[in-house]
Amino acid sequence: MTTLTIFFCGTGSTKFDNAHENYWDGELVSTLASHHAGREFAEWIVVDGPGTSNLQADDLFTKSKDYGLSGTLFGKGWEENVQHAMNIIKGKCDWQREQLTEAEYNRLKAAGIPIEDVKVEGSWLWRKYNYGERSVTQQKLQEQIIKTFRKDGVIPTKVNLVGWSRGGISCHMLANAMFNDSALQNIPVNIFAIDPVPGIGNFQEHRVKLNYNVKEYVGFYARDERSKGFSCVIPQTATGTKTSIFPMPGRHATLVGNASADGVSGPKVVAEPGLIVRHFAEVCLKRWGTVLDKNLNLTDADLRNHTAAIVNEAAKYKAMEKCSYTWFTELDQGERYVSLGSKGVPFSTVKGTIYTPATGLTTSVLDVEAYRAIR
Incomplete structure (x- = not known):
């Protein structure tokens, strides 16, 4: 039996943001991934968000490309x-990355491994370099890790999903x-989403509606x-x-560890929501079967101290409500405008007996x- 946990980073965020300067103790999703105590690929993966120039392109199990600005703007x-x-x-x-990269070629050459010299193709103006073929691709190595370390078969028995921003929508x-x-329909899925934001024009059904394979959904939303x-x-x-949603003071990035006063950059000022x-x-995640180390293990007394600090500040x-990542701000009856499924509503109207607790975003x-x- 294998519980697979998939961590989806937000737009512009990568697996390396556990050491990003904008997050005083690491961006949440990448930090959680770095604290997984199991075997990567067999028991967990972390996926870079759209608009990250696709640093993971060589390792993906499907072919992708660098979408550049369209990744940031539209989620490409x-x-x-x-x-x-x-x-x-x-x-x-x-798909497999079969060709060697320049870095891999140089590393093999430096190690004295007998490989063909680099091939130069094209005219001097449009010169291209072919560094040869990999004897074993990254994808094949990772496939073997999965076959070796997943217990009782390759298909996991449970899948846990964690995501922030467009990473949260990627969970959906x-x-x-x-x-x-x-082949996967009957695998139970649990989702922990942090302020899932799809961006303009991305409210299609497969992004805003979930089916019964999702057993529990927990969401935290930036008030x-x-x-x-x-x-x-x-x-x-x-x-x-089981659906549990909670409001949290702060901006979009505040909830994943940005503790600056404007939710963008600066010294640690408001760390408690993160x-x-x-x-x-x-x-x-631990309750769902994910194995993590370096946990905060906050007590009720810790939580009360943190919430009291939030109220005091x-x-x-x-003041954060006057800030914007996109230069413009919007209000709906003085509060954040959100999407309940595909319907736009004010933040505080999202409550009712379908949620646990029923107070929803008014908690x-x-x-x-x-x-x-x-818990």
């Missing part, structure tokens, strides 16, 4: 990310892709985000899916007891 590349994750689940790539997309695949085009999604879940979200991400969070930050629903 996340469909390939989802297909890569599908292939990882099945343990079978549909992957869960639906699994539901529509006969003080006001950037135009940053409407977050509270997905429509299936009957029987600590609370990280703690409950760890709590949920209310003016700082209020008080001081109500530490409300978090018992996800």
